Amino acid sequence: MKRKINISLILLLCTIAVTVFLFLYWSKAESRTTLFAFNLGYTIFLELLFYGFIYITRFSSKKVLGSTYSVLGSILFFYLIFGIAVILIFNLFLLFLISVKWYYSVIVVGTLFGVIATGFTLKLNNNVVVENEKAENVFASQSTLVQKLKYLESKYKSELSKKGISESFESEHDSIISKLTNKIQFGNPKIIENNNSYSKINDSLSAIENNLDELKKVESDGKAIQTEITEIVNDTIFYINSLN
The missing domain is CATH 1.20.930 (Transcription Elongation Factor S-II; Chain A)
Structure with a gap:
């Protein structure tokens, strides 16, 4: 039996490889500081989130509503835009104007808001799923x-x-x-x-x-x-x- 090729995984690996190559290609050895490593790691983290979400949506589950996937997709979209914008704005315009601590803090706070929004969405999803299961059980018992x-x-x-x-x-x-x-x-x-x-x-x-x-x-x-x-x-x- 032939094994199916995981396209998402291949694309993820290719994207990470290109990202690492571009970071190394466009940087000088003396500029590869802790900030450089953080930018590279955070960029790969965003890529993992993007492809990970695409991979998860391939599987249907009674425990996750279709509307929940839509909301989570929206949260992820805005978080990716946020992450990319913060990386570009700080490194291109604010690097020599403000402390790098502000950069790290903004990313941490933004990530925290993303986690909280995701948590509330999943909590609401669980409540709706439980209510739906109760309604189905009641209908079955009634029938x-x-x-x-x-x-x-x-x-x-x-x-x-x-x-x-x-x-x-x-x-x-x-x-x-x-x-x-x-x-x-x-x-x-x-x-x-x-x-x-x-x-x-x-x-x-x-x-x-x-x-x-x-x-x-x-x-x-x-x-x-x-x-x-x-x-x-x-x-x-x-x-x-x-x-x-």
Whole structure:
């Protein structure tokens, strides 16, 4: 199997090689001081940031939003402009006018602002990702409950029909179970998000299912079991209403 050529790495190495060559070519041996080494090192650092960001954006991740990449790209762009501008302005115009300490300080402060902006962006990204994951989990849990209720409702109607039982339930809903279905499907998602309430509702559905199994087995008309199911549903609806 052929290995893919990492174009970004090749470009980075070429850029660094050209940078080092130009710094050495356009400088004299006596001018290669600590400031020279700093300028060379900082320039390579900017190049590493640029190509590193390009390399990272190749990989999609559920943990990083597309908008976050855009914001980070903007922060990097302005930081690169800042870094290049500071290098050129100081070394071409201010080298003999102000202390080199100001040069180092400006770069350090600018870098600090860049790190802070990046940190806040990643923090906001993490918060949004966590909220999105919660919403997805709530939707999945809600869908699971609704599908289970629809199954139970179908089973409930079938057993009532077999037993010849008519449900005395005057409502816009098809049955008492459909009332609970709508309550969960169109209710407050935070109820599903709460583990305790979700567990409580799930236990109620299990109790309904157990009663339906009993209803299928009994030879009597099963009205007592129907009443039990109605009470479970009403209690569950009351519980959901109490959480709002």
